[in-house]
Amino acid sequence: MRLRIDTDLCVGHGRCYTLAPTWFDTDDIGYGQVKDVAIGLDERGAAEDVAAACPEGAIRLELS
Numbered sequence: 001m002r003l004r005i006d007t008d009l010c011v012g013h014g015r016c017y018t019l020a021p022t023w024f025d026t027d028d029i030g031y032g033q034v035k036d037v038a039i040g041l042d043e044r045g046a047a048e049d050v051a052a053a054c055p056e057g058a059i060r061l062e063l064s
């Protein structure tokens with residue numbers, strides 16, 4: 001599984017990297033970036049939660 005950020009929707013609230021710093025980082029001006037880390041099947045619920053926490057709906061979880 002991979003998390004993705006739609007950069008057209010992200011406005012830099014920072015909830016992703018505040019809630020899940022293992023999976024997200026920030027760029028120089030506060031927009032979220034996805035770290036290159038694998039997400040295990042046992043982490044799917046947590047990944048869905050952080051995706052749902054983005055106020056802009058900019059985060060999605062890809063299952064492939």
Ligand code: SF4
Nearest residue numbers: 010013014016032054
């Ligand atoms: S929570 Fe959403 S809008 Fe905020 S930085 Fe992360 S991806 Fe962007």
